[in-house]
Amino acid sequence: MRRLIAKNIGYPLYDLVTKCNILQTSEFLEKTQWWSKEKLENLQLIKLKKLLKHCYENVPYYHKLFKKINFNLERIKSPKDIKKIPILTKDIVKNQGSHMISQIHINKSLNFSTTGGTTGSPLIVFRDSYSESWLRASFYRFYKWMGLNLGDPRVTIWGQRIIGKNYKIQFLKNVSDWLKNDYRINAFNISTEKSIKHLKKLYKIQPLHIHGYCNAVYNFALIAEKYFKKKLNLKAVSTTCEVLQDFHRKKFKDVFGCETFNQYGCVEINLIAQECNYHQGLHINQESVIFEVMDEKINTNSRSRKVIITDLDNFVMPFIRYQNGDICTLLSNKKCPCGRELPLIKNIEGRIGDIICTPTGVALHPEFFTHLLNESKISFKYNLKKYQVIQESQLELIWNLVLDRKLNNNDKKSLEMYIEKFLPAMDVKINIVDEIPNEKSGKFIYVKSKIRNH
Numbered sequence: 001m002r003r004l005i006a007k008n009i010g011y012p013l014y015d016l017v018t019k020c021n022i023l024q025t026s027e028f029l030e031k032t033q034w035w036s037k038e039k040l041e042n043l044q045l046i047k048l049k050k051l052l053k054h055c056y057e058n059v060p061y062y063h064k065l066f067k068k069i070n071f072n073l074e075r076i077k078s079p080k081d082i083k084k085i086p087i088l089t090k091d092i093v094k095n096q097g098s099h100m101i102s103q104i105h106i107n108k109s110l111n112f113s114t115t116g117g118t119t120g121s122p123l124i125v126f127r128d129s130y131s132e133s134w135l136r137a138s139f140y141r142f143y144k145w146m147g148l149n150l151g152d153p154r155v156t157i158w159g160q161r162i163i164g165k166n167y168k169i170q171f172l173k174n175v176s177d178w179l180k181n182d183y184r185i186n187a188f189n190i191s192t193e194k195s196i197k198h199l200k201k202l203y204k205i206q207p208l209h210i211h212g213y214c215n216a217v218y219n220f221a222l223i224a225e226k227y228f229k230k231k232l233n234l235k236a237v238s239t240t241c242e243v244l245q246d247f248h249r250k251k252f253k254d255v256f257g258c259e260t261f262n263q264y265g266c267v268e269i270n271l272i273a274q275e276c277n278y279h280q281g282l283h284i285n286q287e288s289v290i291f292e293v294m295d296e297k298i299n300t301n302s303r304s305r306k307v308i309i310t311d312l313d314n315f316v317m318p319f320i321r322y323q324n325g326d327i328c329t330l331l332s333n334k335k336c337p338c339g340r341e342l343p344l345i346k347n348i349e350g351r352i353g354d355i356i357c358t359p360t361g362v363a364l365h366p367e368f369f370t371h372l373l374n375e376s377k378i379s380f381k382y383n384l385k386k387y388q389v390i391q392e393s394q395l396e397l398i399w400n401l402v403l404d405r406k407l408n409n410n411d412k413k414s415l416e417m418y419i420e421k422f423l424p425a426m427d428v429k430i431n432i433v434d435e436i437p438n439e440k441s442g443k444f445i446y447v448k449s450k451i452r453n454h
């Protein structure tokens with residue numbers, strides 16, 4: 001019954017209320033996924049030219065840039081010609097501020113999201129219902145790749161607001177989740193006891209899909225395995241934000257009886273690529289993004305290169321040739337047995353963070369610290385450059401921050417108070433430091449637990 005309500009009322013109503021056009025866009029994407037390479041590139045070219053024209057006419061940063069480089073739209077004959085435009089960095093976006101926003105959208109009602117600040121200052125990204133429609137339609141298509149249908153019962157394990165809950169927004173979210181048959185678990189408020197309660201409920205609901213931060217789903221799987229004998233028997237698990245490894249896939253298969261589908265996105269561009277049921281790499285959503293990698297390798301022993309992405313759908317705050325800081329290996333000539341010609345990414349080397357566990361069974365997801373810095377506005381106020389949390393022992397936490405200036409006492413106390421609330425009895429020491437080194441391996445771990453091993 002809930003499935004029918006979700007399919008026939010929940011999803012169409014969501015389109016109507018948010019003024020989006022997701023269902024129709026996803027029907028289009030159902031067709032384009034089988035298009036040839038040439039036809040897909042032609043679609044990209046049409047969308048790219050429209051976006052570049054708009055940028056020149058309406059976005060101050062691009063208007064100035066295109067004039068400076070003497071850019072001529074007529075010379076764009078293929079999506080590859082985008083290389084004529086200089087790379088956009090996080091620092092440029094930050095320094096340009098409102099010059100990145102389209103003048104014809106500036107006073108309209110817009111959605112926004114905030115990027116993390118672990119290795120750079122956070123950004124606020126604006127988009128409208130047109131961009132939202134494309135990105136959500138890509139999600140709907142991804143559900144189908146996982147063998148799911150719209151309306152199937154699903155679980156989302158994700159972070160929720162930490163500071164000053166807006167009850168009206170929360171109520172609307174709950175209604176929307178109910179209508180879409182989605183059961184939500186707060187990744188920032190998880191303990192063994194709470195997970196057991198959620199799991200008891202899930203055995204009644206019998207969801208077909210769990211989606212969430214990789215390590216949050218993994219932690220949930222460990223508890224399900226320890227306290228429940230029966231498998232949940234899902235159709236799919238999908239994870240994002242963190243590197244999905246073979247041991248994660250194996251655990252999800254053992255505990256939930258299904259395959260895991262890796263998904264890649266970032267706040268600035270949103271959904272970029274995801275796996276199909278052949279798991280040969282992540283198919284790029286070519287209808288919405290132009291995906292490039294830098295010519296130079298990261299080092300001579302590796303095939304990895306820095307990622308550059310263009311979002312073809314965001315006309316409000318356009319990201320053209322944006323270097324988001326991620327590193328990947330592209331499988332340019334590999335064909336997937338599924339028959340889709342959407343190009344494949346082998347793997348993404350994203351952010352690494354451990355879950356903080358306490359003796360009382362609390363398991364706090366590392367994204368909590370990013371959300372807390374952004375919600376408290378501390379990351380903006382002090383121009384946060386980098387941070388690292390280290391759990392030294394079971395009840396000892398060190399939080400190193402690279403800021404422009406010293407943290408005032410009120411802000412410091414506020415951070416300590418929220419740590420106390422979410423990690424009771426934990427002793428936290430906040431330090432302002434000049435620099436935070438990477439690991440010996442060259443990787444940076446933004447939340448590191450010295451007591452937890454997988």
Ligand SMILES: [Zn+2]
Pocket residue numbers: 276277278280283336337338339340
């Ligand atoms: Zn495939």
